[in-house]
Amino acid sequence: MKIYTLQSKQNLPISLDTAWEFLSSPKNLKTITPDYMSFDILSGAEKPMFAGQIIQYIVTPILGIKTKWVTEITHVKDKEYFVDEQRFGPYALWHHKHFIKEIDGGVEMEDIIDYKVPMGFLGQLAHPIIVKPKLEEIFAYRQKKLIELFGVYK
Numbered sequence: 001m002k003i004y005t006l007q008s009k010q011n012l013p014i015s016l017d018t019a020w021e022f023l024s025s026p027k028n029l030k031t032i033t034p035d036y037m038s039f040d041i042l043s044g045a046e047k048p049m050f051a052g053q054i055i056q057y058i059v060t061p062i063l064g065i066k067t068k069w070v071t072e073i074t075h076v077k078d079k080e081y082f083v084d085e086q087r088f089g090p091y092a093l094w095h096h097k098h099f100i101k102e103i104d105g106g107v108e109m110e111d112i113i114d115y116k117v118p119m120g121f122l123g124q125l126a127h128p129i130i131v132k133p134k135l136e137e138i139f140a141y142r143q144k145k146l147i148e149l150f151g152v153y154k
Contacts, residue, residue: 002124003093004132006113008139011153014147017121020100022149024049029057031149032142037061042068051076054087061090061134061136071096092116092123099139106153109146111139 026045033039044055053073069089076082086094093116117123
């Protein structure tokens with residue numbers, strides 16, 4: 001069983017409060033997800049984030065195939081971090097840690113995703129060709145979108 005890790009860091013020139021308010025709101029996921037993925041929240045985003053929160057989405061990651069994705073917010077420490085884990089969806093394992101910390105002139109955001117692709121050996125073959133590049137593309141889009149929304153850290 002191969003578990004992969006994707007890590008992404010970004011600095012933004014905003015306050016910790018602003019960063020937390022934006023990033024911890026499930027409603028803002030659509031804003032930072034590429035349009036071609038047709039990301040749509042079905043339920044669970046009505047309340048501010050809390051441990052135990054179940055959020056259901058429809059997403060179209062590749063080839064126009066709509067996929068239901070259900071995640072649970074498993075850990076929340078106000079203005080420091082939160083963790084979401086897939087309960088149902090396209091991955092065999094999805095564990096996504098979001099860290100936020102104050103730095104001079106803004107905040108540093110760090111995402112660490114541990115994931116496993118489905119379909120055993122076939123999934124492992126597809127990982128470097130399809131899965132990893134797609135995840136990197138999505139997180140590059142997120143970084144670009146956050147710069148558009150909040151500016152460039154200097």
